Amino acid sequence: MGRMHSRGKGMSSSALPYKKSPPSWLKTSSTEVEELIGKFAKKGATPSQIGVMLRDSHGVPQVNGITGSKVLRILKKNGLAPDIPEDLYYMIKKAVVMRKHLEVNRKDKDGKFRLILVESRIHRLARYYKRVKKLAPNWKYESSTASALVA
Numbered sequence: 001m002g003r004m005h006s007r008g009k010g011m012s013s014s015a016l017p018y019k020k021s022p023p024s025w026l027k028t029s030s031t032e033v034e035e036l037i038g039k040f041a042k043k044g045a046t047p048s049q050i051g052v053m054l055r056d057s058h059g060v061p062q063v064n065g066i067t068g069s070k071v072l073r074i075l076k077k078n079g080l081a082p083d084i085p086e087d088l089y090y091m092i093k094k095a096v097v098m099r100k101h102l103e104v105n106r107k108d109k110d111g112k113f114r115l116i117l118v119e120s121r122i123h124r125l126a127r128y129y130k131r132v133k134k135l136a137p138n139w140k141y142e143s144s145t146a147s148a149l150v151a
Contacts, residue, residue, distance in 0.1 A: 004124075005117045022066045026059065030067040033060055034074055041080040047071040048086060084149070085134055088125050092141065093150040095119055099143060119143070 002009055036058060040050045050071050054060040064070050075081040082089065098115045102108060122141050129135040 004121060016062070017065075020065055023061060026061070026066065028058065028060060028066070033058075033063060033066050034078075037063070037071055037074050038078055038080060041075055041078075046082065046086050046089075047075060084139075085125075085129055088122065088129060088135075089150065091118060091122050091125065092146050095122060095143065096147045096150055099146075 033054065036054060037050055040053055045053065048071075051063060054063060060066060063074070067074060069077075072081060084092075095115060095118045098111060098118060102111055102115065105111065119141070126135060126139065126141055130137055130139065
């Protein structure tokens with residue numbers, strides 16, 4: 001699928017291993033991995049940050065292969081999942097930073113245009129998350145209250 005506001009298809013990515021079973025060299029059990037996920041989430045890490053920390057410091061290649069469920073599903077099971085989805089959160093954070101920049105630099109026409117593009121992506125994502133019931137049906141993005149969402 002192509003990009004929304006730029007050229008290119010963006011299909012290159014790392015390939016996951018074919019085998020779904022955990023590797024033979026891994027000594028960490030699934031309960032230990034779930035405990036680590038809970039510990040990192042209580043410290044305030046996002047699901048993708050948790051995956052990176054497990055990969056880099058604890059040698060866990062794929063959480064799904066070891067535990068049988070993904071990081072976010074484990075967090076939901078333990079009641080530690082974030083209120084709004086991670087991709088939407090970071091897009092709102094980006095829009096807040098762009099608005100702050102535009103308050104200082106009023107003549108930045110390109111910045112204003114890019115803010116419009118980012119906010120249209122936010123609205124599209126919010127519409128999707130409402131449809132799949134990951135956001136409340138009355139949730140609405142407003143630029144005036146957005147800084148409180150990401151603070």
